[in-house]
Amino acid sequence: MAGAARPGLVSDPAIAAFLAMLSAERGAAANTLSAYARDLTGAAALIGDLTLADRTALARLGEAWAGLAPSSLARKASALRQFYGFLVADGRRADDPGDALPRLRPRRPLPRLLGHQDLAALFALAENDAATGDPAAIRLLALIELLYGSGLRATELVSLAMAAVPRDAPFLTITGKGGQQRMVPVGERAGAALRQWLRVRPxxxxxxxxxxxxxxxxxxxxFQLLRDLALRAGLDPEKVSPHVLRHAFATHLLEGGADLRVLQTLLGHADIATTQIYTHVDGARLVALVNQRHPLASNSSH
Structure with missing residues (x-):
C-alpha cells in the first residue's frame, strides 16, 4: 500500500509532483503520502483533471463526499487544499479554487463536569475553612458560591463592582461579553456567603x-485558588476551574427542569446554540426525561 504513494507510481504528473514535494520538503511519511495519493486520484476520478477543475467542479466533490464521516471529509478536503496551494506556488496555476471545498465547523469541546459528590467535597472544605473566620477563606467561599450559584464567568466575577450588588434585591447587575448587561439572581447560599464576605472585606x-x-x-x-482548594479536597485540580463550576450551574439547573431559554439569559449567551453546548447532559437522562414528561409516555398503546 505504501508503494502506491511513491510519486513515480502515480500517473498524474501534477499529483506526482505534489507528492514528491511533500516527501522531499516536508518529510511526509509513507502512510501520509499513500493517503494523499488515494484522496487526490479519487477526486480526479470524480471530476477529471484536477489542474483544470474550477470552483463548480470542487463544489460537486463536496456533494459526492456528503455521506463520508467528518474525519474522512476533513482529510480529503485538506489534501485538495494543499494540492491547489502547491499548484499556485509552483506556477502551475494562477488561481486557487480550494475555498469551494467543504469546511467542517470544528466541534467545541464540552466543558468538564464535576459530579455532585465532588462538588459536595469542594464546598464542604470551603465552608469549614470559612468557619475559622479567615477573610481569605471567606472570600474563596463567596467566589465559588457565585460561580456555581449564579453561573458567572471568571472575568465577570473578579471584576464585579460594588455598585452591581444591590442591598435590597437578590440580583447582581452583570456586564458580560460585548458590554451586554443582564440581571443574575443570587441564591440563598451564595447570598449568605457574599454578605459574609462583605462584612470582612477590606x-x-x-x-x-x-x-x-x-x-x-x-x-x-x-484559577490558582480553585485548584488549591480542589487539591486539598482530594480532587484532580486539572478538572476544577471557574468554567467547570459555571458549566455545573447550567447543567444541574437543566437536570432540575430549567428551561433552556432561561439558562441562555442567566448565562448571558447571545446564541442559544452556545447554551446547548454548555448544558450537555448524558443521553440516558434525556431518555428518562422524555419517558417521564411526554404526554403519551403513560399510554401503552403508543
Whole structure:
C-alpha cells in the first residue's frame, strides 16, 4: 500500500509532483503520502483533471463526499487544499479554487463536569475553612458560591463592582461579553456567603473582590485558588476551574427542569446554540426525561 504513494507510481504528473514535494520538503511519511495519493486520484476520478477543475467542479466533490464521516471529509478536503496551494506556488496555476471545498465547523469541546459528590467535597472544605473566620477563606467561599450559584464567568466575577450588588434585591447587575448587561439572581447560599464576605472585606475600592495591589482579583489568581482548594479536597485540580463550576450551574439547573431559554439569559449567551453546548447532559437522562414528561409516555398503546 505504501508503494502506491511513491510519486513515480502515480500517473498524474501534477499529483506526482505534489507528492514528491511533500516527501522531499516536508518529510511526509509513507502512510501520509499513500493517503494523499488515494484522496487526490479519487477526486480526479470524480471530476477529471484536477489542474483544470474550477470552483463548480470542487463544489460537486463536496456533494459526492456528503455521506463520508467528518474525519474522512476533513482529510480529503485538506489534501485538495494543499494540492491547489502547491499548484499556485509552483506556477502551475494562477488561481486557487480550494475555498469551494467543504469546511467542517470544528466541534467545541464540552466543558468538564464535576459530579455532585465532588462538588459536595469542594464546598464542604470551603465552608469549614470559612468557619475559622479567615477573610481569605471567606472570600474563596463567596467566589465559588457565585460561580456555581449564579453561573458567572471568571472575568465577570473578579471584576464585579460594588455598585452591581444591590442591598435590597437578590440580583447582581452583570456586564458580560460585548458590554451586554443582564440581571443574575443570587441564591440563598451564595447570598449568605457574599454578605459574609462583605462584612470582612477590606474597606475602599470599587470592586467586590479587590486586590491588595489595587484593582480587582485577577483571573489567574482565581484559577490558582480553585485548584488549591480542589487539591486539598482530594480532587484532580486539572478538572476544577471557574468554567467547570459555571458549566455545573447550567447543567444541574437543566437536570432540575430549567428551561433552556432561561439558562441562555442567566448565562448571558447571545446564541442559544452556545447554551446547548454548555448544558450537555448524558443521553440516558434525556431518555428518562422524555419517558417521564411526554404526554403519551403513560399510554401503552403508543
Amino acid at each position: 474597606a475602599g475600592g470599587r470592586h467586590v473582590f479587590p486586590s491588595p495591589r489595587g484593582g480587582h482579583l485577577s483571573r489567574v489568581r482565581l
